[in-house]
Amino acid sequence: MASPNASFGEIASTTYKAYKPKFSDNVTNNNALLRQMNKKDRKRFEPGGESIVCPLDYAENSTYTRYSGYGNLNVQASETLSAAEYSWKQASVVITCSGLEWRKNQGSKTRIINLVKARMKNAMNSMANNFTSDMYSDGTASNQINGLQALIADAGTGTVGGINSSTYSFWQNTVQSAASPLQGGGAITPSATTIESLMLPLYLELVRGQDKPDLIMSSNDYFTFFEQSQTGIKRYTDVDKADAGFVTMDYKGTPVVFDGGSGISSAHMYFINTDYLELVVHPDADMTEFDELRTGNQDAWAVPILFMGNLTCSNRALQGVLKA
Secondary structure (H helix, E strand, C coil): CCCCCCCHHHHHHHHHHHHHHHHHHHHHHCCHHHHHHHHCCCEEECCCCCCEEEEEECCCCCCCCCCCCCCCCCCCCCCCEEEEEECCEEEEEEEEEEHHHHHHHCCCHHHHHHHHHHHHHHHHHHHHHHHHHHHCCCCCCCCCCCCHHHHCCCCCCCEECCEECCCCHHHCCEEEECCECCCCCCCCCCCCCCHHHHHHHHHHHCCECCECCCEEEECHHHHHHHHHHCCCCCCECCHHHHHCCCEEEEECCEEEEECCCCCCCCCEEEEECHHHEEEEEEEEEEEEECCCEECCCCCEEEEEEEEEEEEEECCCCCCEEEEC
16 A cells, blocks of 8 residues: 555555455446346447447348258348447546645545545445446436437337437337237236236247346336235345345246336336347446546646446347336
8 A cells, every 4th residue: 555645646546456346346236237237248348449339130031941952042142230339428436635635634644545445435336326327317418328218218219329210120129018008908007916917918029039038127116016916926036136235036037126226217117138238348448547637726636437338239129118
């Protein structure tokens, strides 16, 4: 550890090196979606480029042909892949110290280190809380990453990754609306007795062979309805998520998670296939600490911690939302 006579930046940098694993883990463990994606290795580093290019697999290969003996094979070009392009987004949290605070604590190694640790802990919590909120947002705030409201939209449409889903229907996510159910019939009022009648058609719509939702993120009210519907047969599952503090139940082998305080809108359940979601991060800005800054007209120091990346989706059709 640096001496108390070292600069604020030197001590902050040394402290951050010790805190970096905790910093990254704190952000991941604060968010059930990120935790699931991390578990499935759905974080990718991209070293640059004007945008984040995400290849899509949206259609079957049309050359499949049944033949016998010398029958002709279908050798026509089959366009199955395209790409979505996502903008880079940036976020930061800054650890600051005024000259007054620094000089009050100078001369005591313990006081200096405790000051920096307190600022580091505050920065960790602030980054975790705000990044979690962004993960569930509609991505419309300035420089905000795509959240679930953008990738798995209430209307199922929208322009995502530069692709207009009104033009390309394969790029629409699936919507189960209680007001106009997928299964037809009149509107259904969500409750403990009706919630599974809304969940099942959406779940079945999202199953394609081995592909199926591997995470269901729920708002408070819908999670309450689901838990109440399981009276007598409640299945709390996934020790990993339970250890992280998330309340988790089971629906057809898929964890149903209530992520308290996450920013999920009320009356929502997201049926997510994380195999087609990816958090793409620039390796030089992965919650990375940069050199201290001296503000031009202030007696103060600042050490920024930076993120640069975005949450991407390569198949919206296998993502779904249940809403009122």
